[in-house]
Amino acid sequence: MTKVHERFLKYVSVDTKSDPDSKSCPSTDKQKKLGAFLVSEMKAMGISDVEMDENGYVYGQIPSNSPNDKAPSLALIAHMDTSPDLSGTNVKPQIIEAYDGGTIVLNETLDIKMSPDEFDHLAHYKGQDLIVTDGTTLLGADDKAGIAEILTLCEFLLEHDGVLHGPLKIAFTPDEEVGRGADLLNLEKLKADFGYTVDGGELGELEFENFNAASAKVIIHGTNIHPGSAKGKMVNSILIAMEFNQMLPAFDVPSFTENYEGFNHLNDFHGSVEETQMLYIIRDHDFKKFDEKKTLFMNVTHFLNQKYGGDIVETQIVDSYFNMREKIIPHFHLIETVKKAMENCEVTPLIVPIRGGTDGARLSYMGLPCPNICTGGHNFHGRYEYISIQSMEKTVDILTEIVKLYEQYSLEV
Incomplete structure (x- = not known):
């Protein structure tokens, strides 16, 4: 089985920077390059009904293996594009093994460093393995980490048929970073009752309020x-x-x-x-x-x-x-289920308001209640972006718990 960080490193090698000035969908053709790669990978691992449509949206599903025919169809969604704020060309990720808690030299030649004095959350990751940039580009954890985590979950479920789950729907979108990720997502094709975007930050983040x-x-x-x-x-x-x-x-x-x-x-x-x-x-x-x-x-x-x-x-x-809160409150099991999944994985839930937006906010108003959960990354959109390998692995565990918990859920409840 492919490790989640190995999968992630493949994805960040593809430049998928979106363009706010483009009127096309996707806003940059290069996003379809990653989309085509994902389609090939998803088919190879056995995901069903895999396709990329003419607008660059990638779909797939794993049918239910549960005797509970009332378990909801659950969608997991992430976006393929990276922010226009910094280059995503020729990303050179580095792995800092067993981070010692000190200053990380991203680029010795350009004297680009990342210090816990400036980024105090680095202190939480002492002893963990961090993926960082070389200081000249962003990393792309927003949101290629989410894609890697979702597909690692899918591979696990397909290789472990004894893990019961309801219908699982997958969607990867273009152009989230320019505010258009949900515009042409086909909800009739997705056919999900509820969803989650896997597009958050620090491990444990759970968000159902946004700007x-x-x-x-x-x-x-x-x-x-x-x-x-x-x-x-x-x-x-x-x-x-x-x-x-x-x-x-x-x-x-x-x-x-x-x-x-x-x-x-x-x-x-x-x-x-x-x-x-x-x-x-x-x-x-x-x-x-x-x-x-x-x-x-x-x-x-x-x-x-x-x-x-x-x-x-x-x-x-x-x-x-708009703020998704009013669309999530009537379906608050979406929040309680993630809290339970995190607690089962010994992760403390961090319920925080999003100081931004996600595809999930738009989708919630389109009829798919869709909170946002963590990927494990920090400092998105810039040269100091990084993510913990252990946080990515734990996020996969959380996603696994979520689908197991929803297998026991009934839409009649």
Whole structure:
């Protein structure tokens, strides 16, 4: 049987970086390269009904071997793409065996190091085996670790027919990192009653609350005149953009917020005197506060247009996803089952709000209640990303317990 970290190392060798500016699905064709590899691997291990559709979504299933014909169909979902925030080309993972608790040199030539003084959670992994980057790319544990853990579970179930389980459905999606992972997932093809995304962080994480999310595109239209004769004529869009940002609460930004605190995040700023564009993401767990944040953007827009005249400021706000909590609460067995599975594996459940979103949030609103569970990774989207091999192995154990517990569950309960 293939070890989970060996499987993972194969997947990170394939660049699957998604592209937020692309309108196609998947947003990058290279995601289909990993999809095709997964299809081949899944078929070889005996998973049924394996296919990749024209949009790059990979499906498969393991039929029930249980006498309980009322056991629910359970979906396990992970995403194939990696974040656009850093390169995923030519990933060079390194294994730090029996980590000694000190500073890890990722790249001696470039003097890139990872210290427990900066990343205090490293202290939890002393004595464990860590997979890290070489400091020039991200690793891809988000979410190729989830794929590796799900398929390692599948291989175990197929090789151990004595482990009873209900119908198990598998889906691997493209473009989660650009907010489109659930867009074209075919729930009729998946045919699952409930699901979990395996897309979390630290071992033990269990998440059923996420941000309400929107994006705001602010365009400032200026007028460019030679500065020597600009008096009363020039309208500098850069200065108005700066004024716009200064009218937002100074401490409602990611660097000053945590837990359930929302934020406005200026993610991109570029422009000239003639035109400036700003891209924000707006986040809050509380829907009322989320709505107030969006209203503030429009109020600032109206104020500046009144101040400068005309429609100098143009703001477009688009909702991205909503807090899955209200869709999970009626199916709280999804949370209780994972807690029980973790406890059976001697893992302490860490129920935390997601300061972001997952495919599961979108899927919960599409009719598939779908909380998020851990993969074991840390520092996603950057050069300091790492994952513990022991955490990956323990996550496979947790997934195994989940499917065993749901084999005993009845949809009539």
